[in-house]
Structures are given as C-alpha cells and as structure tokens.
Amino acid sequence: MTINLSIKKLKKSFYRKEVVVVARELLGKVLVKSNGKENLAGKIVEVEAYHGDIDEAAHSYGGITERNEIMFEAGGYLYVYFTYGAHHCCNVVTGKKGQGTAVLIRAVEPVFGLERMIKNRFGRKLKNEKEIFNLTSGPGKVCQAFKLDRSHSGTDLTGDKIFILDGVKIKSKDIGISKRIGITRSVDLPWRFFIKDNPYLSRK
DNA sequence: CCACGGATTGGCT
DNA sequence: GCCAATCCGTGGA
Numbered sequence: 316m317t318i319n320l321s322i323k324k325l326k327k328s329f330y331r332k333e334v335v336v337v338a339r340e341l342l343g344k345v346l347v348k349s350n351g352k353e354n355l356a357g358k359i360v361e362v363e364a365y366h367g368d369i370d371e372a373a374h375s376y377g378g379i380t381e382r383n384e385i386m387f388e389a390g391g392y393l394y395v396y397f398t399y400g401a402h403h404c405c406n407v408v409t410g411k412k413g414q415g416t417a418v419l420i421r422a423v424e425p426v427f428g429l430e431r432m433i434k435n436r437f438g439r440k441l442k443n444e445k446e447i448f449n450l451t452s453g454p455g456k457v458c459q460a461f462k463l464d465r466s467h468s469g470t471d472l473t474g475d476k477i478f479i480l481d482g483v484k485i486k487s488k489d490i491g492i493s494k495r496i497g498i499t500r501s502v503d504l505p506w507r508f509f510i511k512d513n514p515y516l517s518r519k
Numbered sequence: 520c521c522a523c524g525g526a527t528t529g530g531c532t
Numbered sequence: 533g534c535c536a537a538t539c540c541g542t543g544g545a
Contacts, residue, residue, distance in 0.1 A: 497527065
C-alpha cells in the first residue's frame with residue numbers, strides 16, 4: 316500500500332489563478348519557513364482575498380506604488396507589509412501579472428517548530444496550555460511567530476526559504492465564509508475563508 | 520514637506 | 533467592549 320503524504324511544494328501554476336479560488340484552496344495547505352536557524356511550519360486555517368480592480372480595501376487599488384509593486388507580479392510571491400506602527404502581515408500574490416491580487420494569511424495552526432515560534436512571539440515559555448491558541452491566531456501574530464518582515468516581501472514561493480506545501484483538501488462544507496476583518500472600504504465582500512471550528516482562528 | 524490613517528494587537532474598563 | 537500605541541506609506545499642498 317502506498318501512503319500519500321501530500322508534501323509536495325506548490326508550483327507557480329497553483330498561484331496563478333483567480334484570487335478567490337486560490338484563497339479557498341490555500342486552506343489546509345502548509346506554510347513553511349526553512350533556513351539554517353528556523354524550520355517552521357503551520358497549516359493555513361484562515362485567509363482573505365484582495366482584488367486590485369474592484370476592491371477598495373486592497374493595497375493594490377489605485378495602482379502600483381513602491382510598497383505594493385510585488386502584488387502586481389504574476390502569482391507565486393510573498394507580499395509582506397507593515398501596519399499600525401507595530402505589525403507585519405503576509406500575503407500570497409495570485410493571478411496574472413498586472414492584476415494586483417493577493418491572499419492575506421490571517422491564521423495558521425502550528426505544525427512544526429513550536430518552540431521557536433513561541434520564542435519569536437513571546438520571548439518566553441508559554442504561561443499555560445491555552446496560550447498556544449494565541450500563538451498564530453491573527454495576521455500580525457503569524458508574522459511575529461514566523462519572524463517575517465518587509466525584508467521577506469518579494470520572496471519567490473517556489474524557492475527553498477519560504478514556500479507552501481500541499482496538504483489536506485478541505486471540503487466545501489467545512490469552509491466558513493464571512494466579510495473581511497478590520498477594513499473600512501468594500502466591507503461587504505464575502506472574501507474571508509476559514510476552516511470551520513478550527514481552534515486557531517483569529518475569530519469565530 | 521506635512522497630515523492622515525491603517526488588511527492589528529493587547530491591555531484596561 | 534473600547535481604545536491607545538506607534539511607524540510609515542500615501543496623497544495633497
């Protein structure tokens with residue numbers, strides 16, 4: 316009998332599709348950061364889609380700037396931005412060159428490198444068992460745990476430092492849909508997707 | 520050059 | 533539940 320471990324790295328073709336399709340398919344996939352120091356992995360459990368043309372909440376709405384330039388590349392790159400004077404958020408660029416579409420990774424379920432993530436995020440050991448659910452349950456938290464900042468923006472996701480592995484296919488009935496969180500424009504687009512009942516979500 | 524506000528988080532009421 | 537913290541990207545003067 317063969318065992319399909321489904322640990323193949325996602326290729327450019329995976330990312331170069333319509334952003335909402337990629338957003339849903341990213342659920343259950345595994346974000347990996349791998350360098351000499353850190354070997355971290357987390358299953359993606361919550362995402363949001365952003366669309367440059369019709370979405371006033373997207374950084375790419377309004378055209379290319381120095382910050383969002385990478386969003387306009389063809390899919391398969393990382394876009395990391397800094398906000399509120401304190402937090403980084405990481406996105407997966409999707410679609411064709413010039414579209415300006417990306418998927419925000421809002422929460423992951425820690426899979427590998429827990430000790431390192433805890434150190435990166437809290438600088439100490441966990442106070443209690445419940446704190447594990449505060450480790451990567453938000454876009455700023457994911458970047459802190461994975462130590463991702465603007466220097467990682469533009470990273471090729473088919474390289475060997477930061478990439479995403481194929482994972483469990485999430486069934487439609489197990490995917491929750493809602494409006495996006497924390498935005499003030501285009502607020503009604505139902506483009507937040509999450510794995511229902513997963514304990515690592517930023518919200519229910 | 521300057522002013523405004525943000526794809527958040529955590530602490531306090 | 534409410535709100536301050538805190539930098540910097542963006543747009544207008």
